[in-house]
Amino acid sequence: MTAGLLVLALAAGFAAGWIDAVVGGGGLLQLPALLLVPGLSPIQALATNKLGSVFGTATSALTYRRRLRQDLSTALPMAAVAFAAALGGAVVAAHLPAGVIR
Template sequence: MEPSLIAALVAAAAAAGFVDAIAGGGGLITVPALMLAGLSPDQALATNKVQGSFGAATAAFSYGRSGLVDLRRQLPTGALAFAAGGAGAGLVTALPTDVLRVALPILLIGIALFFAFKPGLNDLDRAARLRPALFALTAVPFIGFYDGLIGPGAGAFYMLAFVTLAGFGILKATAHTKLLNFASNIGGLTVFALTGHPLWIVGLAMGAGQVLGAALGSRLAMRVGARVIKPLLVVSSTVLALRLLWQMI
């Protein structure tokens, strides 16, 4: 691969890391970029897991260092997300993912409408609908499995679950999303690595861009909070839904 093409992919990864650290949806940028660079769909998805793990880890560390999330307390839940992500990736060829791909744009548009028009969504916590243990045993494995199986929009789904089921404010939900997104990402990557699909050099180079973008994005989110997270989440979810619909045409 030409150095100029790798540089373009690193720049795309930096932009994706910035967006993903705030609202999720970074794969909207990197997966198409990888496919435009000539990678097959399987290679693009696997390589995307490599580079995306760096961004999720950077964002998780930044939010943890700020005190918005206790990463050590999240480790058991992260283990569930890891296992579920690996299970999803392992069943990619065995399950009818076409049905999920049709439903995904509808779900993403629903998320965009929810965050755009639901009153009272801010950085203040609300009453939780599920206890932490039940949330960890239900919502987290379900989304983690989806992350390994298909992937796009997993960050938005994690965030929606934290807001609607755990009762978290938007900034706190964003902070708690990142370690779980990293864990299910790594779980999926572990399985993809066994198939030999990831392009490791390309993924690691893009990982450097992810680190930079995620550091900047998480810093902005912590400074501005829901005022930047809500609109960016609405935009990223809508654009991802439109891109998926376009692919079906």
């Protein structure tokens, strides 16, 4: 990886983090930047992008949980459905040919 590409990837990561913190949707910037990194497969780019999203969402959820008392009887089934859908999406992405993702 060249120094210029490293700087571009870092800048995209910081910009995506800022966008996520302000309005959400930073992955729309981060994923295309990750796909430009040579040697990184599309699956690795998707997984890296999703890892950042997981940490951001977990931080937001913990902050929300500390500040407000929510109804866990509603939140837990929603979390289970979201987990199952994410797992299903990961399985589908892992089985797609590389040309479909790029």
